[in-house]
Amino acid sequence: MTKIYGEGDTQVRAxxxxxxxxxxxxxxxxxxxxxxxxxxxxxxIGLLDRPTNGxxxxxxINTSTLSDNQISSFRNRKLGFIFQSANLLSDLTVLENVTLxxxxxxxxxxxxxxxxxxxxxxxxxxxxxxxxNKISGGQAQRAAIARGLANSPSIVLADExxxxxDSVTAETVVQLMKSMSRKLGQTFIVVTHxxxxxxDVDRVIxxxxxxxxxxxxxxxxxxxx
Ligand SMILES: Nc1ncnc2c1ncn2[C@@H]1O[C@H](COP(=O)(O)OP(=O)(O)OP(=O)(O)O)[C@@H](O)[C@H]1O
Ligand SMILES: [Mg+2]
Numbered sequence: 001m002t003k004i005y006g007e008g009d010t011q012v013r014a015x016x017x018x019x020x021x022x023x024x025x026x027x028x029x030x031x032x033x034x035x036x037x038x039x040x041x042x043x044x045i046g047l048l049d050r051p052t053n054g055x056x057x058x059x060x061i062n063t064s065t066l067s068d069n070q071i072s073s074f075r076n077r078k079l080g081f082i083f084q085s086a087n088l089l090s091d092l093t094v095l096e097n098v099t100l101x102x103x104x105x106x107x108x109x110x111x112x113x114x115x116x117x118x119x120x121x122x123x124x125x126x127x128x129x130x131x132x133n134k135i136s137g138g139q140a141q142r143a144a145i146a147r148g149l150a151n152s153p154s155i156v157l158a159d160e161x162x163x164x165x166d167s168v169t170a171e172t173v174v175q176l177m178k179s180m181s182r183k184l185g186q187t188f189i190v191v192t193h194x195x196x197x198x199x200d201v202d203r204v205i206x207x208x209x210x211x212x213x214x215x216x217x218x219x220x221x222x223x224x225x
Contacts, residue, residue: 026202029198032208039159080147080156
């Protein structure tokens with residue numbers, strides 16, 4: 001996959017010939033310097049934008065063949081998102097925020113009871129009926145994780161999910177994502193500039209100048225005469 005922004009002199013090759021596949025249940029980190037293409041990669045996989053060349057295939061569906069309308073509904077059904085800021089709707093309760101993705105899908109039979117279960121798992125049972133602007137930053141990010149999981153997505157995509165949190169709160173949020181991944185067999189693709197915070201994960205992809213390769217760059221040791 002290749003993604004080029006702009007045209008002519010202002011053209012930026014944000015991603016160049018990137019190719020990899022992710023297995024179900026994997027917890028994958030994307031690391032790399034600022035401007036190396038991490039968010040672009042996540043935006044392509046998240047179907048928020050289309051690649052210039054190449055395809056994003058999710059659950060066997062080549063998403064290049066979908067219309068914009070089909071992409072939106074596919075995204076609502078198959079993908080969950082966690083951003084740097086929780087972006088909860090402040091006028092709604094925590095529970096209503098987490099129920100929302102399922103209501104958008106039009107599948108709300110068990111939406112409320114499922115959202116309650118998720119909120120209990122992320123430790124927010126006591127905050128469930130509070131308005132979203134009445135909880136702490138760490139609690140909001142835990143609610144955002146529950147919301148990201150609410151539609152049982154094939155993949156949860158997170159761009160710097162701990163970027164706005166102090167290191168202690170970040171640690172709880174990281175552990176929560178990893179345990180949700182194990183518990184639910186949930187695939188996560190997480191962009192971070194601080195991979196040490198995550199400890200051991202299934203897989204690391206490093207982006208560099210728009211290229212992507214397996215593993216941490218720092219783990220490559222060469223000794224020559
Ligand atoms: N919408 C856009 N229009 C034009 N250029 C863009 C756009 N989005 C990203 N770029 C460029 O593409 C390259 C990759 O950007 P990207 O945001 O993917 O980097 P990143 O690895 O997420 O960086 P950071 O760690 O700072 O968030 C950069 O050169 C950036 O300036
Ligand atoms: Mg980025």
